[in-house]
Amino acid sequence: MKVTVKLFASLRKDRFAVDDFDYQEGATVGHILASLNISEEEAAIIFINARHGEPDSPLKEGDLLAIFPPVGGG
Amino acid sequence: MESLKECLLARAENGLIHLSIQTWAVQNFGLTFPAVEEAILELNLLPARYQRNQRSLSCRQQLSLFRGKVAVIGCGGLGCYIIEELARLGVGHITVIDPDNYEEHNLNRQLFSKVDNLGQPKAAVAAVRIKEVNPAVTIVPVQDAFTSRNGSVLIEKVDVVADALDSIPRRLELAEVCEKCDIPLVHGSVGGWYGQVTTQFPGEYTLQKIYSRHSGERGIEKDLGNLSFVVAMLASIEVAEIVKILLGEGSTLRGKMLSLNLLDTEFTEITF
Numbered sequence A: 001m002k003v004t005v006k007l008f009a010s011l012r013k014d015r016f017a018v019d020d021f022d023y024q025e026g027a028t029v030g031h032i033l034a035s036l037n038i039s040e041e042e043a044a045i046i047f048i049n050a051r052h053g054e055p056d057s058p059l060k061e062g063d064l065l066a067i068f069p070p071v072g073g074g
Numbered sequence B: 001m002e003s004l005k006e007c008l009l010a011r012a013e014n015g016l017i018h019l020s021i022q023t024w025a026v027q028n029f030g031l032t033f034p035a036v037e038e039a040i041l042e043l044n045l046l047p048a049r050y051q052r053n054q055r056s057l058s059c060r061q062q063l064s065l066f067r068g069k070v071a072v073i074g075c076g077g078l079g080c081y082i083i084e085e086l087a088r089l090g091v092g093h094i095t096v097i098d099p100d101n102y103e104e105h106n107l108n109r110q111l112f113s114k115v116d117n118l119g120q121p122k123a124a125v126a127a128v129r130i131k132e133v134n135p136a137v138t139i140v141p142v143q144d145a146f147t148s149r150n151g152s153v154l155i156e157k158v159d160v161v162a163d164a165l166d167s168i169p170r171r172l173e174l175a176e177v178c179e180k181c182d183i184p185l186v187h188g189s190v191g192g193w194y195g196q197v198t199t200q201f202p203g204e205y206t207l208q209k210i211y212s213r214h215s216g217e218r219g220i221e222k223d224l225g226n227l228s229f230v231v232a233m234l235a236s237i238e239v240a241e242i243v244k245i246l247l248g249e250g251s252t253l254r255g256k257m258l259s260l261n262l263l264d265t266e267f268t269e270i271t272f
Helices: A027-037 B004-011 B020-029 B033-043 B057-066 B077-089 B122-133 B149-155 B166-183 B206-210 B227-247
Strands: A002-007 A018-022 A045-048 A064-068 B067-072 B093-097 B138-142 B159-165 B184-191 B193-201 B258-262 B267-270
Touching: A018 A064, A027 A064, A045 B166, B004 B020, B004 B033, B020 B033, B020 B267, B033 B057, B067 B077, B077 B093, B077 B122, B077 B159, B077 B184, B093 B122, B093 B149, B122 B138, B138 B184, B149 B166, B159 B166, B166 B184, B166 B206, B184 B206, B184 B227, B193 B206, B227 B258
Parallel strands: A002 A064, B067 B093, B067 B159, B093 B138, B159 B184
Antiparallel strands: A002 A018, A045 A064, B184 B193, B193 B258, B258 B267
16 A cells, blocks of 8 residues: 655654655554654654554555654753 | 823823833832833833834733733743743743753853853843843743742743743643643744744643653754754744734644744644
8 A cells, every 4th residue: 555654854864755655554653663764752743644643553545644753952 | 290191191202102211200200110111001102112013013912911921931042032032022021930050052042141151040141131121021030940849839820831941751741730720831842953833722732742652851852952043933933822822813823733844944734
C-alpha cells in the first residue's frame, strides 16, 4: 500500500521532507518509524490524515502520515 | 486646585498626553505612574507613547491591556522578548518568574543579557529594564523556579500565563497548575531553526497531547541549541496570542498548534 510520509523540523535532516513509500498491508506507524530509523521518542507528534495518531495506529492505502519531533527549548 | 482629571484634559494635545505631562502629574499629585496612566486612559485620552498603537488599538483596548495581568514563566530567550513586547504595548501588570542568573551562553539570544550583567538574576534585571522602558508597567520579579508547589500562588491573580520555559516536564507541570487555577496558557518552544506555539484554555489539555509520549527533559534543542531570530519570532507570536486573549478579539491558536520551520520557511498548523 502507498503511504505518504511528511517529516517536520529536524527529522528531515539526512532524510526527506515528503515522500511516498510502499508498505505491507497492516503496517503501523511504528513499522514506518523503524524503517526510517526514527525512535518513538523522536516522533513526539504523529498525525494521520490530520488526526492524532500513535505508534500502534494502523495505516491504510493513501494515508498521509505527518511526524513532528519534540521541541522544548526556551 | 485643579483635579488630576481637569489637569489632564486641559493639557491633552489631540487626545494625547505627553510623557512630560504624565511625569509632572505623578509628582504634582503624589501618585504612582500606573495610577496616572489609568486616569489618562479612563478619560479616553492616550499616553503619547502609544500613538503608533492607536490605529490598531483603541483607547478602550489600551485600557484593557493596561488592566491585563500576565505571568511570564521563564526569562530566557522567549521570556525576555515576551516581557519587552508586553511592556511596550502597555500591558499593565507583568509577573516574571525565573530562578537563574545570566551566563555567557545566554548572550546569543536573551534580550536583557549584557556583558555587564552576567551573574545577575534574570528576574531582577528584567524589572530594571522594564522600569526604564515603561514606568506605567507594574513588574513583579520572582527569583524562584515555578513548580506545582508554589505555582498556584504565583499565578492566581493573572489573566494569562506565557510559557517561556526550557524544560518539557516543567511545562507539563505549568499546564497542570494553569488547569487547576482556570487560567489560559500560551505555549511556545524552540529548538534550532524550529519552533511551535499554541494556546490552551482550561479543559483542552493541548500541551499534554503535544508531549504525551515524551519522557525526557529536553527535545531537539538539546542537539540544536537556540537561535536569536527563532526565539524573537516565537515570542512575538505568543504575545499576539496573549493580546487577543486579553482583548477577547481575533482568532487564537486554541485547539491548534503552529509549527514553524525557518530553515525551509514553512508554517504548518495542525488541529488537535
